[in-house]
Amino acid sequence: MPNARQITCDVTQIIWPTPTVMQIRFRPSKPFTFKPGQFLSILVPPDKSKNHKKAVKRAYSFSSAPNAPEAERYELCVKYVKGGIGTEFLKSLKVGDTFKAMAPYGDFEYLLPKSGRSVCFISTGTGIAPFKSIVLSKEFAEHFPKSAYCLFGAPTKEEIIYPGLFESKGVKTVYALDLEKSAGHFFKGRVTDFLKALPRHWHWHSTDFYLCGNPMMVDDVVQFLKGAHGVDDSAIHRESFAAPTKKAEVTKSKILYKSAA
Numbered sequence: 001m002p003n004a005r006q007i008t009c010d011v012t013q014i015i016w017p018t019p020t021v022m023q024i025r026f027r028p029s030k031p032f033t034f035k036p037g038q039f040l041s042i043l044v045p046p047d048k049s050k051n052h053k054k055a056v057k058r059a060y061s062f063s064s065a066p067n068a069p070e071a072e073r074y075e076l077c078v079k080y081v082k083g084g085i086g087t088e089f090l091k092s093l094k095v096g097d098t099f100k101a102m103a104p105y106g107d108f109e110y111l112l113p114k115s116g117r118s119v120c121f122i123s124t125g126t127g128i129a130p131f132k133s134i135v136l137s138k139e140f141a142e143h144f145p146k147s148a149y150c151l152f153g154a155p156t157k158e159e160i161i162y163p164g165l166f167e168s169k170g171v172k173t174v175y176a177l178d179l180e181k182s183a184g185h186f187f188k189g190r191v192t193d194f195l196k197a198l199p200r201h202w203h204w205h206s207t208d209f210y211l212c213g214n215p216m217m218v219d220d221v222v223q224f225l226k227g228a229h230g231v232d233d234s235a236i237h238r239e240s241f242a243a244p245t246k247k248a249e250v251t252k253s254k255i256l257y258k259s260a261a
Contacts, residue, residue: 004041004102005032011097012071018159021126023063024076024090032103034066036110036137037130037239040076040103044089058086058261059105061212063129065136077129077161084261108239110134111208113145118207121171122191122221124153127213127241128161134210135169146206148172153191153217155179192220196228204229208237215240 009026016022034040039061046053064075081087093099108130113119121131131150134140148171154160156179166173175186176194187194209225211218218240225231 004105005030006100006102007032009074009099009101011093011095011099014093014095017077017161020080020159021161022078022080022091024078024093025064025072026074026076026099028074028103034062034104035106036062036065036134036139037108038062038104038106038133039108039130040101041105042086042090043100043102044086047089052085056085057102058089060086061106061126061129061133062104063132065133065138067138068136077126077132079126081261087261106239108210108212108237110137110139110210111237112139112143113208116146116206118147118149118203119145120149120151120207120209121166122151122195122209122211122213122217124191124213124217125159125241126161127211127239128152130212130239131210132162132165135166135171140169144170145208147203149207150174151176151191151194153178153213157186191217192224195221195224200229204231205235207231208235211236211238213241 008029011024011026013025014022039059041057041059044056044058046055060076060078062075063077064073066073078087078090080091121134123131150166150171150173152160152173153176156177160175174194176189176191177183177186178190180186180188204225209231211221218238222236222238225236
């Protein structure tokens with residue numbers, strides 16, 4: 001893994017792909033490499049007017065691929081949380097503004113699949129960011145699994161962040177919408193409901209599962225995969241978003257909890 005370095009980031013583009021999600025592109029003061037699935041840690045400056053007296057760190061996944069053109073290479077996909085220290089700061093930024101960060105971090109990476117194995121990406125909300133980075137990467141294109149699936153959970157159709165993108169890369173995609181009154185051709189329910197509806201003869205034991213998003217979803221899916229189908233730990237790779245604590249934001253482990261605000 002490349003060593004993390006401190007950088008100053010110039011904001012080059014801000015897009016709102018959904019009413020609650022912002023996509024931020026930036027140009028770093030020092031170009032750096034990262035692996036699909038990794039993240040950076042942003043330094044949020046103190047703001048006494050918001051009772052935020054000390055600088056804090058907040059971690060966000062790259063939603064861009066390392067091999068993307070320079071103008072698109074450094075991109076974040078962030079859920080706006082009203083009152084959240086990190087997301088309020090990012091929401092206040094405009095094109096031409098700067099922020100400081102450390103990057104890259106993280107062990108949540110795409111592992112080259114063994115022959116005959118499939119891959120299933122499962123996410124809720126901006127947990128899809130690292131999977132966008134992965135499916136757009138050279139590694140994924142050059143080491144495409146036997147089959148690739150993406151199961152994305154959101155409350156409504158409005159909150160589907162990258163409609164059509166995964167499908168365009170050969171990934172079979174299901175959108176699970178739990179609050180949509182009329183789901184139409186989407187699945188009505190949560191991602192766990194969809195998994196429970198799959199038959200027992202589905203290829204549970206020849207698939208590598210990647211989970212990212214709400215920690216309750218991640219825990220529920222892990223319990224289901226292991227309890228209902230005996231999926232081995234080695235085939236489950238997970239990362240969760242959790243509320244920030246006073247402890248260090250950056251933790252290296254098989255399960256990595258990142259700030260949601």
